[in-house]
Amino acid sequence: MDTMLANNAQTGEHGGAPLGNETASSNLTQSNAKSGVASFSQLTEKLATYLPPADLSRIREAFRFADEMHLGQIRMSGEPYISHPIAVAETCAEWKLDAQAIMAALLHDVMEDHGVRKEELIERFSAQVAELVDGVSKLDKIEFQTHVEAQGENFRKMLLAMASDIRVMLIKLADRLHNMRTLGVMRPDKRRRIAHETMEVYVPIAHRLGMNGLYRELQDLSFANMNPLRHRALAKALKGARGNRQEILHPVEEAVKAALVKAGIQADVYGREKTLYGIYRKMQTKNLSFSQILDVYGFRVVVNNEMECYQALGVLHGIYKPIPGKVQDYIAMPKMNKYQSLHTTVIGPLKTPLEFLIRTHEMHHIAESGVASHWMFKEDAEDESMDIQQHSIAWLQSLLDIQQQTGNAAEFLEHVKFDLFPDSVYVFTPKAKIISLPRHATALDFAYSIHSDLGDQTIAVKINNEPASLRTELQNGDIVEVITSPTSRPNPAWLTFVRTGKARSSIRSYLRTASYGESVELGKHLLAQAMTSLNLAPEISPAIAERLKSETGSKTLDDFYADIGTGKRLATMVAHRVMSLVRSKSKQKNKSESAKDEVVAKVEPILIYGSEGMNVQLAECCRPIPGDNIVAQLNFDRGLVIHRSDCEHVKRFVFKEPEKWIPVAWAEELNRRFESPLSVYAMDEKGLLARIAAVLSEGDANITNVGMEEGRGETFTKLKFIIQVENRDHLARLMRRIRHVHGVTKLARE
The missing domain is CATH 3.30.70.260 (ACT domain)
Structure with missing residues (x-):
């Protein structure tokens, strides 16, 4: 949707605007004729380089219809509105998207701005084009708000649209790019709002889809509109430094080219400036002034094949001394968005650090265009383009899995934001499969990345064949082995150290569903014990149970027992109430019948296996182990907490709050250490x-x-x-x- 629309009114008759191959009819307004047709002519020239004539004909039909619908609309810049969908289509053409996507880009505003029905688009064009336009229109209706819940809910909608057809998001990203490029005509407060939304939502999506060229441009445009004074100051400083640094960079570029030619490697070598936002962020995070940022410039070396990448790295290190720890191989272990390159930082002339990125032509296109490269490489790199598209779809599916497991939109957004900007770490399974995880991910995150069931049943891990804690942060190259038990269950404490959205959502989902059932069963057992201690039968009659449910305001009997299991109601207090009800009832019966009601059955202590879940936990203060004499305290927040009988905590509270202490015993067959x-x-x-x-x-x-x-x-x-x-x-x-x-x-x- 164009955010620069100045006037929605239509002028004159809506006659068609038929075009020949390159011109429109006289029905177009003069401004449309000068701007719209000329721009569309440039678009068709781009499209003709990769689409057949039949597709171009269908695209012209879509343009005619869009031009007719937008006739008379003017953007705030004074340009005819049709210039916006043409610009969006041009960006899609640069990514070499297919004819359906180009048509949808031209038509992307006709449903929302002019009430064109989806059925009409299906009839005029095709169901696929109509679905794309409908998907973009739904995204246009999303307004990102500051309220976390609303933001999370809107993000869910975006992911659903992306998962249905990735082209919907690509068209939306092209739409946002053109709006950001023309944002200068708007009020400062609106510019800041749109820029902030772009930085928070569209920049990370572009990054996660591997579209680094788009990512950098949106990032810099957002920075320029969010912090215009800082952006101008940095731009001025960079311009001033450019001349001095070019004196270093040009000789470096020539020296590298000559060395590569001598080694028999054909390569394109060119320097590039880092983005202003990248420089600004480095100044902020490392507390440096601009003059202290030495690596403002870098080089790209683009070669013909993967072997030449490594050969070129050796040539570079033969000319300039590499900085230890600054060589990164993203070819052998690609980033999570399938980015591949060799990175190295060397000491150049005058001890200036210089960064080099070495990659093949295919890697370069994938690095810049990400998921869009699927349409760019129909012939020469089919495998690479399909791989990144499938990877992006798999990522989207993982986010949808998280969405289904989370309780609310705010929680969903909390999980997803960590996964949007992953600084990757690469580890191995025992069978040498590479697993990519976000930086600071733990061994338990690894288990959940394989499968949620594996994570749920994890009891221990080995890292590089050595026992390690589940909370251990993984390092590049670690070999991780997960040890499981079928009776093990997630622990609430895990949420304090897992990092990935998948792990957090899986654990919370289990605790939400499983803990209720555990609480119900524990509540029944606790009440039975309390009843036995008062010489009452361990089971209460249905009539008394219904009476208790009514008195406590519980919706169901399970809710009533769950409140006992979680400590919201004390079992001893409930048991005393049961005793009063039984005695009241016994007055209406003869003594023999009364005696039957009060037959006592022995209730065994609760057996502890050590992996019961969130409602039974081992106390940190004394860490009981099997063989210790143990007792349990009913804790309002944590359920049953198991202590050693000689624990100082027990000595301090067992006589003060005797109603909260429950007899327990170790099970004979335990399933963990x-x-x-x-x-x-x-x-x-x-x-x-x-x-x-x-x-x-x-x-x-x-x-x-x-x-x-x-x-x-x-x-x-x-x-x-x-x-x-x-x-x-x-x-x-x-x-x-x-x-x-x-x-x-x-x-x-x-």
Whole structure:
């Protein structure tokens, strides 16, 4: 939709505007004849380079119809309105989109601005063209607001439109690009609003679809309209520095070209300035002045094939010294949007850092056009273009999966925003498959990236064949193995460290659905225990159950039991109310009948497996393990929290709040290992940590964390381990072996 529309009124008759191959009829207004037809003529010249005559004929029909519909409309710039859809179609033509997309670009405003029905477009053109126009029209109706909920809901609509046909979003991006290029005629406040919306919504989408040329231009145009004073100041500074730096860059360019020719590599070498917004963002994030930003310029080296990319890298490093840690291979491991290049930063003349991007011609087109390259490479790079399109569609599908799992639009937006700007890390499965994840992703994020079921059942991981914590941040090249248990369930604590939208949405979705059922069952068990303690039968009659439901205002009996399971209602208080109801009822019966109501059945303690889910958790303060005597506290926020019986917390509260403490016991067959803290006091000797780690490894214990505190006089040290063990006996065996390690003076479970 054109945001620059000045007048919606129509003037004169809406006669058709038939065109020959390059001209329109005299029915066009004079301004349309001069501007619209001339622009359309330029468009057809572009289209003729890759579309057959039959397609051009259909596109002319679409232009005639659009020109007729927009006749008399004027943009705020004073241009006829038809110039806008032609400009949108030109951008689509630069991406070499197909005839249907070009027709839809020309027609993209006729439904919203002029009430043209979808059925008419189907009849005049085709169902596919009508669907595209309808999709763009629906996106035009989305108004992004500051309210998070509204913004999230609108983002859902955009993703649904993209998932149905990626061309809808490409046309919309072309529409937004032309509006941003012509934004200067609008009021400053409206320019800032549209620019902010572009930066928040359309820039990240362009980036995620791999359309880096569009991404950079939209980013700079947004910056210019959001911060015009800073943009002008930076532009002036860059212009002033351009002459001085060109004295360095031109000789570098010539030297690289000569070295490549000498090595027998045919290549295009050219320099480019970094975008003003890129420079500004670097100044902000690194707290630098413009004069301190040395790598304002970079070079692109475009060669014929992948092998020459690596050869060219070697040639560059033969001329200029590479900066350690600044070589990145995105060819072997492409970015999440399928971007491929070799990156290297070298020390140039006068010790100036210079960045080089080395890629093939196909990689270059994909880097600039992203998903649009599917239409650009019909012959010479079919595999690459199809790969990136399929990857983009897979990404969109993953976002739709997140959308289905999230509870509301605000939560959805929270998950998606992290995935829109992924700075990737590349890790491997045990079978050497490369998995791309956002930077700072954890081992648990890896598990969820494979499949949500795998993530839900994860109990442990190995990184590079070593046991590691689920919260460990992954590094490039890590080999990650996930260990699962079919009875394991997601823990609410996982939400504190997972990073990806898929992991967060999957965990929250499970907790929403599973926790309710768990709460109901736990509530029934807790009430049965409380009833037994009052010498009542563990099961309440249907009549009393209905009475309790009514008294508590619960909608269903399950809601009533869930409130007990989550601690919102104390089981002991409910049991006392049941007792009063039973006694009241017994007065109306004879004693023998009353006795039947009060038959007591023994209720066993709740069995603890260690992987029950969010309603049963192991206390962090004492970290109980199987073999410990345990007791459970009913916590309003966390359900049942399992403590060791000798825990200080238990000693402090068990007599103050006896109604909140529940008898529990370990199940005989457990399905996981348990973390236990272990403090080792020892002489501060070389190799001490290695000796203790070896003993733990030989004893079949996993180390999940280790810390160190210096003791008195720095001659003693305290090592604080968190280890994974099977039970109390296993821990005792390990402690006996550690006591024999040379230098160990004391150890304790804390």
